[in-house]
Every structure is written in structure tokens, then in C-alpha cells.
Amino acid sequence: MEEFVTSDLIIGIISGGQLGKMLIQEASKWDMTTYVLDPDKDCPAAQIATRHIEGSNLDFDAVYRFGKEVDLLTFEIENVHMGALKKLKSEGVRIAPDPDVLELIQDKGKQKTFYTRNDIPTAPFHLYESKEQILHALDAGHITVPFVQKLRTGGYDGRGVAVITHTKDLEKLLDGPSVIEEKVAIEKEISLIVARNKAGETATYPLVEMEFDPQENLVDTLFCPASVTEQQGTKAREAAEKIVSLLNMEGLLAVELFIDSTGDVLVNEVAPRTHNSGHHTIESVMTSQFEQHLRAVLNLPLGSTELKRPAVMVNILGEPGFEGPVRYTGLSEALAMAGVKIHLYGKKITRPARKMGHATILATTLDEARKKAKRVQQLIKVTSWKKK
Template sequence: MNYFSSDFKLGILGGGQLGKMMLTDTRKFDIQTYVLDPSDEAPCKIGSNKFFKGDLMDFDTVYNFGKQVDVLTFEIELVNIPALEKLEAEGIKVYPSPKTLNLIQNKGTQKDFYAQHNIPTAEYKRFDNLDALKEAVANGAFSFPFIWKSTEGGYDGNGVKVIRSAESFNGMPNVQCIAEVMIPFKNELAVIVARNPSGEIKTYPVVEMEFHPEANQVEYVICPARIDDAVANKARAIALKVSEHFNHVGLLAVEMFQTEDDQILVNEVAPRPHNSGHYSIEASYTSQFEQHIRAILDLPLGNTDSKVAGIMVNLVGAEGFSGNVVYENIEKIIGMDGVTPHIYGKKQTRPFRKMGHVTIVNEDIAEARRIAAEVKNTIRVIA
């Protein structure tokens, strides 16, 4: 198949920042792209060969879009899966497959999948609704505190809650859910795995999420994770196993806990380029976005090693500011060594809205970490 400067068309469902960063590489390779997104102001409107406005959850919209392309992928999981199934049945290549997407989209079936394949994960129980969970708790099947997760529709921390007492149930939706044992963990880690249809498979180095000591919010994604090699190797082996069992094609970001006794437990996966891999644009031989394209087009995978250490800081809207965005002090952080801001192109900021990210690269990871703190203390996303 000739992808380069040819009539070949890659379709992307979703036109947000992940799609935008993919387009950097489709432009580099001159691969034609069609993008579908509900917003007329989607970042992918610029940089795609053809942009379509439409509802990603609507069967006809997704189906009609997909019929125009040769390979179809997505940058967001909340898409109409029956349309993907029909497209796949009619010969369009859909990567990752709707079958995998079905398994992953429901956190209950995702957890069952780990259990079936002996993939270590925190103990859990599935419930048809909140009432059933409450009853189980009343019967002593679960003791406080534990984690509640809505099985569907969760995103970026939505649909997840720590249940410390029966009062926590107040105001919660009566939907299908899981209850999960709360794991005391040392580190939250992630590994991105790439796999192509021919079965070639590679893992990126383990990254570490460093949390704010008080706010319980991820502040830095650090590559490589500052952990023992033995733990890192275990994490990469488990991530590899997860991707293989899913028969996954494309990228799979595997989020994991490192427990107090150095066990690795899989938390959840995302079947696409992921926030935890943004550092790779500047730090890796092959960025996660280029790797995703290589994988779904069944091209050989690129080297996943790093050239230098990389740290990522998210740029989110500051509290108390809504309106036309201003990146206060961005010219100051640009002057720091090895600092690259990525601005996603959203005109309006809101508190905690993801507006961009900043990558800090350096030969010395401690120096990168020092500069990352300076970046975080300097730039502010205001209006």
C-alpha cells in the first residue's frame, strides 16, 4: 500500500488536541487525512486535508464518514461503535478494533478481561446500579474506604469517587458501577505499548506521575520513572501482556499502580495516544503520535527509546478565569533551557480546562525536574 503523497485516506474520529498532534506526523509523511468532529472550532480543522463537522455518537454520521476512507482511527473513545462494526464488516480497516473498544469502554468488562487473563489488577465487584452496591455495603461485602467507578462515560477523573462512608453515596447517580479495593500505592505509572497488525510490538519506557503533595493532582509526568529497573521491567512486561491479550492495534496506554510492596496492578487503559506520552514528541526517537500512525498503517514501528529525559506539565485554566485565553509569562518559560510549550488552540479558557502542555527535556533528569518546577511556577493560563 502506498500511503505517501497518494490517494490513500486516513480517517480520524475526533478533532481535538490528540488529533492535532497526529496531524503533525501525517503532514510530515504527506498522508491524506479526513477528520470528523462536532465542533466547528476543533483544533484539527487546520492541518487535516478535509474536515467534517458532525456528531461522533451518531450512527449515520460516523458510518458515512468512514465509508470515504481506507483506514479509520480515533482520538477519543466516545464514538458510535455499531457504525465502526458495520464499517469493519464492509472492509474498512478500523484500528483499534471496535471489539477492543467495546471491552475497554465499559470499566466492568475491562476489569473482567484482566481477571480472565491473569493480569494483576485491584480487587473489584460489579454492580448493576448504585442501589445494589449500597445493599452489598449494608451486608458488609465492602468496607470503607473503597473506590466507586461508573462503568461508562467516565473521563479525566469524572465517574470516579472515593467512598469513605455511607454519606458519600448522597447525590450519586444510580448507574452501573464497580467497587474497587483502595490500593495504598507508592507510584502511579504508565506504559505506552504500540502494536501493528503484523504483530510487531514495542513498549515505551515507564513514566511516573508525580502528584502535588497536598492537592492530589498529577503535576508532572516524568520519563523515565525514577524507580528500580526490576519494577520498570515488570511494568513493561505487564503492559505488553495487556496489549497482546487485547490483540490491540495502535497505541495502548496502560496506567498502573506500584504498590507499597512493589507489585504492579493495572488500573485502566486508553486505546490511543495519551497524555502520559506527550513527552515523547521532544524526548523520544519516535513520538507516540508518529508511532500510532506507523502501527495502524502496518508500517515498521520506530525506536521507543529516549534521546534525553523528558518531563511534561499540563497547562490547565487557572481558577477564577473564564474567557479569551492569555498565556501569562509564556515568553519567560520559552527562555528556559529545553522548554517547549504546546498550545492546543482553544480560544476560551475555563478553570481546569486542558489548554496545552509544556515539555521540558534535558540530559539530566534532576535538572529537567528543577526547570519543570520553575515552568509550573511561572506560567499561568488566565483570561
């Protein structure tokens, strides 16, 4: 194990959104120096980082220069300039998770191929280079509607995905290298986070169940523990632990899965970082995902993932029809409810469906937490003095 270090170590975080901010909040408890790279001077992490450097995660020079200023480089987003990371790695800069892991996960086609090569259950798929190729494959009968199209790179929070249910939906097809998946009859969507350090120690979090906003295709509500059978839970954990081991990961891996209408468990995709599906861990688990990420990338002993209380997390999203300086309503009423914990990310501007914060609701039973969560969603609204 590594020796524990505090302010002598500079941790560099690429991208300064809410994940970076919450990671810095944990690092500050250990008196660590934190640098963040982000093009937005008002990004959430810039408010609390030791130093904010303006620059794009997609710019070679910005990423390379940033990496040379820190002792350990990590990230809160997959979309990072790979050439810069590989050059930094070749020069001995410590990067966790490793750029090779990030490169595989950046490309959903490579991800899916990795699963099939390693006998990890996933939905059947085909790879195509363009919209034209997809339409040709349809005409030739190689694929049929319904299906889901995912751009191989660049997709995030529901972007880069087209769900084709009927032939009339073909106008929604995206152009670019894509994964075409058979549309799974989904009974429920679940997720878990698994951590692994350099020593090979792993720690797996309790499964969570997710409900998605059908319009925005992003998580609306999350429940922990998930309502699954013992066999389904075992399959999900085994798949996640197999993936993190095969990747030789250092850090966190969020694994999103489907349970289909027959009860089978299928891996959807993974993210090599802290994740929206783990926000509830700040209050509901012995070790939050953000502390665990630090433990993993610093090769420290991993913390307990024991669930303290049932929890529901709801994303606080920008309301439709509003874009401009943010205005919150309903916070006082929500905070008056026992077990409600609110996190606002510090984003100055709201827009429809933008993640502005989250609320975690703890209770003695999951049913009680769910009832309170519905009330919280009714109370908290994110608008602006300006209408879109």
C-alpha cells in the same frame, strides 16, 4: 508490511481534540490526507486537517457516513458509537484499533474482568448496576469504605470517578453501572505505551511516573524515566505487552498502573490511542507516540523508542475562576529557559482545569528537568478577560 502511501490515502480521525491535532501534525510530514470528525467547528484538529466534517462521535449516522469517506479509520477518544463502527467493519472499512478492542475497553467492567481472566494483576473489584445496589452491598458488608467507584462507561480525565474515603463521602456516589475497587494504598502511579502493528511487531516506551492533581483527578506532572526498581519495570512491561498481544491490537495502547505500598505492580486501566502520558515523546524519544501510532495502524515498521534525554511534562491547565476567551501569560519567560518546549492546543475558550496545552522540559538529568518544570508551572498561567 504495507507499502508506504502518502496523499492517496485518506486517514479519518474520530474526534478533533489536541490528540487528533498532534496526530495530523505527524501525518502531514508524510504528505497524508487527513479528515477529522468533530461537532465543534473550532476544535484543535480542524485548524490543520485536510477536511473537517462536523458531526458527533456518538451519532450513528455521522460516524457511519464519515467512515465511508476514508480509507483508514482511527480515533483519539474511546467514546465512539459502536454500532456504526461494527457496521463499517462488516462492510470492509479498515478500522484500527479494531472495534472489538474498543468495545471491551469502553466498558471498565469488561476491562477488569479481562484482566482477572488472563491473570493480569489488578486491584480487587465488584460490579454493580446502580447507586442503590452499591448502598445495599455496603449495608450487607459485601464491600467496605474506603473504595473507588468508576462508572463503567463514559468516564474521561477524572470524570465518572468517585473516591469514597469516609462514610460522609457517600453523597458523592454516582448513579449507573459501576466498578467498585478496593482503595489501593498507592506508592506511585506509572504508565507506559506499547505499540503493535498487524505483523505482530511490538515496541514499548520507557516507563513514566505521574503526579495527579488531587482536586481534578488528572495528570499534573509526568517524569521520564520513572523511578522504579528493575523488577517493577519488568512486571509493568510484561503486563502491557501481554495485554496488547491478547487483544491482537493494531495501534497504540496506553497502560496506566499502580505501584502499591508493598511494591506490587497493578494494572489500573488502558486506553487504545495516543495518550496524555506520551506527550513528552515528541521531543524526548526517537519516535513520538503520534508517529508510532501511524506506523502501527499502517502496518509499517515500528520506530525506536529510545529515550534521548530525561524529560518532565506539565499540563497547561485553565486557572480556577476563569471561563471565556483564552489569555496566556508567562510564555516568553518560560521559552527563555533552555530545553523548554511549549505546545498550545488552539482551544479558543478556557475554563477551570481544561487542558489548554503542555510543556515538555528536557535536561541532562531528571532532577534538573524537575526544577525547571516547577518554574515553568509558576510562570505559565491560563486565564481570560472574563472571570467565571
